[in-house]
Amino acid sequence: MSNYRIQGATGEWEVVIGLEVHAQITSASKLFSGADTTFGAEPNTQVSLIDAAMPGMLPVPNAECIRQAVRTGMAIEAEINTYSRFDRKNYFYADLPQGYQISQLYHPIVGEGQLLIEKDEKAGIPEDKIIGIERIHVEQDAGKLMHDQHPTMSYVDLNRCGVALMEIVSKPDMTSPAEAGAYVRKLRSILRYVGSCDGNMEQGSMRADVNVSVRKVGSTELGTRTETKNVNSVRFVMAVIESEVRRQVDLIEDGGEVVQETRLYDPDKNETRSMRSKEDAHDYRYFPDPDLLPVNLEDSFLAECRASLPELPDAKRTRYIEELGLSEYNAAVLTVEVETFARFETLLGITAKHLGKPESEIATTVANWSMSTAPGVVKSLGDEANLEYATAEAQAAILGMQGAGDISGSQAKEIYEIVLKTGREPAEIAETEGLKQLSDTGAIETEIDKILEANQDKVEQYKAGKDKLFGFFVGQTMKAMQGKANPQVVNELLKGKLG
Amino acid sequence: MTNLTDLGVAAIRNGVANGDFTAREVAEAFNANVAAAKELNAFIVTTPEKALEAADAVDADRAAGKELGSMAGVPIGMKDLFATKGVQTTAASHILEGFTPEYESTVSSNLWAAGAGMLGKLNLDQFAMGSSNETSYFGNVTSPWRRPDGANTPMSPGGSSGGSSTAVSARLAPAATGTDTGGSIRQPAAFTGITGIKPTYGRCSRWGVVAFASSLDQAGPMAHDVRDCAIMLGAMAGFDPKDATSLDLPVPDWEAALNSDLKGKKVGIPREYRMDGTDPEILQSWDNGIAWLKDAGAEVVDISLPHTKYALPAYYIIAPAEASSNLARYDGVRYGLRDLPEGAGLQDMYAATRAEGFGDEVKRRILIGTYVLSAGFYDAYYTQAQKIRTLVAQDFENAFKECDVILAPTTPTASFGLGEKSADPLGMYLNDVFAVPASLAGLPAMSVPCGVNSEGLPLGLQIVGKAFDEQGVMNAGLAIEERAGFTAKPEKWW
Incomplete structure (x- = not known):
């Protein structure tokens, strides 16, 4: 249990948090059309007849998007629904040409799952915690309105319209901003491992709706919640919770009532403001999309999805500690990002081969090198370093010489500096520059x-x-x-x- | 010399292939009939140049000794629900007036590829919503048929494919495309003494067809006889990866397999279709049909479709529900009509555009559909209607354990005078009572002319078949056609 408490005038309060994360599925084309999905293209250059909802156009499901959603579900140990269906969510808006969003309300493709957030005492997470995931469903993104192009008119860019999203809905299991932050980071890490979403929050390929309610410590009833939409960084997710919690507690203690409503976060003022309340909420008139057949997943497809999953963050971290003998800290840092562990594992593999030693014997040396020594050299060189020369081969050659006792630790650093500046071969540098230690x-x-x-x-x-x-x-x-x-x-x- | 415009699809195709006449002569003859029939208002747009262009291509291919397509040299009318590249496509609505697609529907593409040419875009009930062709923004189509009472009451050609039925029946086109959501091919065919088939749901691609109710909409041919329908359906049908509900099945050669010998076949007669108050002349035509099919060698069996009476109410929930969502895209933002009052915001623009752009019947169905899908009513209406739909489909499955095809009337009455029913939407909806069950079940169903009533107006008989068994339906249709000897034609008065 989190120890996050809010001190109010009438006593201590705690917070209950649920997150709905919208993750853009990595795929070359949109969920129901062949249009391109590349970020940052000129407005309205990636719009098919289907995306523009021309008369008589029909959606055809993109199998790759289904596959990525299933793989993601498997990565969070979720139940995969072999029968799922697309529903229409009806509302009018200029960024929604069809007049409805194709989503999955009644039969989502992924059911209940979970993910683990690690203990982080400094951040206020006293122990490992499992966060439940309610469901993942697949849906279309909307287009984008641009209000700053003309004094009296708004423009519409439909490039994003129809791009595939996964909506990953957590259970209301988080009880502090730190837990919510850790959840988003862990989820992003898993999505990147799986390759189903690039997790790039700045570009909007991952964004969260933050549901927050407060209650007196000891109470078991849930308070009325608010939902803050489209929060696009981990920091903002945490800030939204902090500010919303404060606002709700103050409101209740002043004799007011929290209204169930949708809110928007203003990062400049660090506060949320009301967008619309439940009373004027849309009636979306969900019903099964008659243009689409139900999605029935076959065993062979599921087996293929499962076989294609990489080693996931938790398993990798455990293996690093138990098999490679790395410290918990090293294992944690190395396994967050795909790029980090990929670099480490490549370097470890080549170095072990150079030395003819088992990986477990040199893992700590290689980990220290890639987490601290090598980044240190790069940093000290600044602009002088040409990172194209920072190949795994070159670094493995240096680590190999060091492991064989031919060069010292400080010589290794010196050689790496020269490599980064010139791209010369480490062995040649050691020879020519006299950077070798004598064992004669x-x-x-x-x-x-x-x-x-x-x-x-x-x-x-x-x-x-x-x-x-x-x-x-x-x-x-x-x-x-x-x-x-x-x-x-x-x-x-x-x-x-x-x- | 033969009057070319009296010919149907097979006769034209064969005549062109044999060199009896050229495709151009045929196109010119029909173009002339179209031009002389403005009074019928069957066409929203005429495209004589397209018909000639296609005809010339066929004549050139023939001269060059190339193989000709199954519709080579046949000019047809295209219901204005099919998107046609470069030719205005309106669904008979104001909101799409002036809309010219950059794309061609799959079905029309298939027809052009088979050598057909386009005489023009045919009028219809607005967004295919209607049973009398009185809801078109471009004015109602008038049937070429009249009661011989001297009153010259303009008659309904049926709907929604009323432009199609009129064009074929009045010899403005040897054949036309139709679409059928709850009877829109079969009822107008019956009203005008022509033949039309709605194939199994998914046979013809819906890509590029303006949607009314996606789970029901199905394109099909309307022509003079069963053979012409078999030829044209063969050209229209086929798997289309652009339509997720398209059937991934080969298209049989229906024409080649036509066979009116029904020995060993069982024909089911649904007792629930014998409703109280049904026109005795309709019942008589049904009895005639039964006798003809027996004569063709079929065994007639009594069957039950117990949920029939719930089918129409369920249809009038499901179809409007889907329509209310399908028509949301007509919002004035990207194409078609835009009504932007001075100082209006987005919501005002939506309201003004849609109020101005949709006719009363379309608005009525959007309202019904919106209502049945709204929170608190969804389960009571939409969910219940879907359950009925399943039960109706099960009725047919059970019935087809005992028979091969089902015979019933196409409509409860013959054609009526324009305006006679337009004040009574529910009475109008009842016109589809025999047609709707097969639509809900997605089954192939055909209407063939079987005679005229005491007023001299045509009547049709409906044959419903098992899923994918268009052949069985058409064979039974052919057996009726051969025995009914239907030769009545509307007197030319226009």
């Missing part, structure tokens, strides 16, 4: 002998028990070797000679 026992032994000869007194003192002097001999040797000797070899040789 003969050369080191010669130097050690000289040093011991010149410091007879210290040798005596060491042998008499002054152990600390060992560091002195190491330092002298490294200095004589101009820092290029392999410290491990130096240590071993010194130990042998000093007895």
